[in-house]
Amino acid sequence: MKYVLTVLALIGVLSAPARAEMVSPIMAEDAQIKLGIGERPAAMFVTLHNKGAATRLIGATSDAFARIELHSHEMGGGMMRMVKVDDFAVPANGMLTLKPGGYHLMLFGFNADADAPVQVTLQFANGQTVETMATPSVRQKRMPHGGMHGH
Numbered sequence: 001m002k003y004v005l006t007v008l009a010l011i012g013v014l015s016a017p018a019r020a021e022m023v024s025p026i027m028a029e030d031a032q033i034k035l036g037i038g039e040r041p042a043a044m045f046v047t048l049h050n051k052g053a054a055t056r057l058i059g060a061t062s063d064a065f066a067r068i069e070l071h072s073h074e075m076g077g078g079m080m081r082m083v084k085v086d087d088f089a090v091p092a093n094g095m096l097t098l099k100p101g102g103y104h105l106m107l108f109g110f111n112a113d114a115d116a117p118v119q120v121t122l123q124f125a126n127g128q129t130v131e132t133m134a135t136p137s138v139r140q141k142r143m144p145h146g147g148m149h150g151h
């Protein structure tokens with residue numbers, strides 16, 4: 001039964017929003033991965049729509065990256081800087097937007113091709129996982145926070 005639900009969830013995410021709502025309250029859209037310049041890590045942005053109870057995004061994994069962290073921004077010494085956090089709140093019947101300058105995923109150790117889509121699995125505190133696909137793109141210009149990354 002669990003296998004069947006997983007398959008239905010995958011089908012739903014890929015092709016049928018109405019069906020996905022039945023089995024998975026959280027859906028992802030507009031996933032983007034921007035590769036870092038040189039050895040810098042990549043950043044991922046995505047919009048999550050939650051039709052269910054409040055939960056938390058607690059992690060992410062991908063075969064294309066060695067490690068993925070959840071990052072936020074905070075002011076420190078008059079400058080915006082990135083900080084690693086344990087989770088992001090996903091409000092009930094609401095959305096969570098990961099975007100440049102705000103919450104984002106930081107992806108380390110890219111080991112795939114830049115022109116091919118990669119899959120990133122998002123893990124939530126309610127036990128749900130959401131598969132997202134994005135084609136990593138080379139960053140067009142320096143992100144404001146890129147130079148202050150503390151890794």
Ligand SMILES: [Cu+2]
Pocket residue numbers: 071082104105106
């Ligand atoms: Cu970051």
